[in-house]
Amino acid sequence: MPALRPFESPDWITRTQILLDSYRRLLGTELLPREGTAAEQSESLFHAPFAVVAHGTENDPILNYANRAALDLWETDLETLLAMPSRNTAEPVHRDERARLMQRVTDEGFIDDYSGIRISATGKRFLIRRAVVWNLADADESYAGQAATFSEWEFLE
Numbered sequence: 001m002p003a004l005r006p007f008e009s010p011d012w013i014t015r016t017q018i019l020l021d022s023y024r025r026l027l028g029t030e031l032l033p034r035e036g037t038a039a040e041q042s043e044s045l046f047h048a049p050f051a052v053v054a055h056g057t058e059n060d061p062i063l064n065y066a067n068r069a070a071l072d073l074w075e076t077d078l079e080t081l082l083a084m085p086s087r088n089t090a091e092p093v094h095r096d097e098r099a100r101l102m103q104r105v106t107d108e109g110f111i112d113d114y115s116g117i118r119i120s121a122t123g124k125r126f127l128i129r130r131a132v133v134w135n136l137a138d139a140d141e142s143y144a145g146q147a148a149t150f151s152e153w154e155f156l157e
Contacts (some may be wrong), residue, residue: 002035006078007043013038016041016046016065016136017038017041017042019031019045019052020041021063021139022135022144022147023149026134026135027110027112027132031052031149032048047067049151050069050148050149050151051069051087052065052067052070052074052147052148052149053081053129053147053148054085054145054147054148055086055145055146056144056145057143057144057145058083060085060087061085061086061087061145061146062085062086063089064087065086065147066081066082066125068146072119073120073153074089074118075127076120076121084096084121090116090118091119097116098116101114104138105134105135105144109134110132110133111132112130112132113130114128114132114133115128117156120131124144124155126154126156127153127156128152128153129150129152129153130150130152131148131149131150132148132149132152133146133147133148134147134148
């Protein structure tokens, strides 16, 4: 997958469609306007002004999607973020809270009221507010992980 333009990769385009389709199915609205081709939607989501991250189905899920806003917020590059267990987006002291959140999403399908503290790759702490977290399902309706989006965050001292 090209580092500078991941949204052009067929796998990335497929992942974007899973993100968008799952969001629409569970929340009854679009995450962003579904204009143009799947490739154009992939580029639009990558450059959206809100953060989007997702992880897969591993026992200790690894991040498998991050858009430009998320990369900037976590202060890292795509290759580094995509090698990170999603639990590492939170400080160790906040990981139990994060685990409870993820179980709630698994049980309910989505939540639209999450707030919590996260930490960037350089150690900066930030509070996210009103995040939507949802389950992902592929075209065969098989579980494909979880995703989160948010547009409100504040860096902490």
